[in-house]
Amino acid sequence: MSEPTRYYADMDALLADAEAGEHIRLTWSGLAPLPADGLACVVCGQSYIHDGGPHRPVGRDAVTGSQVFACTGTCFDSATADLIAPTTRGERA
Numbered sequence: 001m002s003e004p005t006r007y008y009a010d011m012d013a014l015l016a017d018a019e020a021g022e023h024i025r026l027t028w029s030g031l032a033p034l035p036a037d038g039l040a041c042v043v044c045g046q047s048y049i050h051d052g053g054p055h056r057p058v059g060r061d062a063v064t065g066s067q068v069f070a071c072t073g074t075c076f077d078s079a080t081a082d083l084i085a086p087t088t089r090g091e092r093a
């Protein structure tokens with residue numbers, strides 16, 4: 001579903017980029033129309049149009065090129081889990 005093109009050393013490094021407004025280099029494919037347009041969470045599908053909770057950019061849709069988002073918290077962590085360097089993930093276990 002996702003194809004990471006860059007690994008972060010850890011979640012702090014990833015969040016630092018996100019806080020700085022840096023584009024997270026994750027390309028998404030196979031998303032539903034709303035998430036693919038950045039109008040809903042790529043993980044849980046929560047719409048941001050009327051009732052948007054806090055959310056963060058998590059990359060771009062492969063087809064639309066739109067920036068896509070995930071809810072801050074569990075969804076964001078889940079969406080970006082593949083971006084954390086495998087060595088770091090191993091140490092956590």
Ligand SMILES: [Zn+2]
Nearest residue numbers: 041044071075
């Ligand atoms: Zn969500």
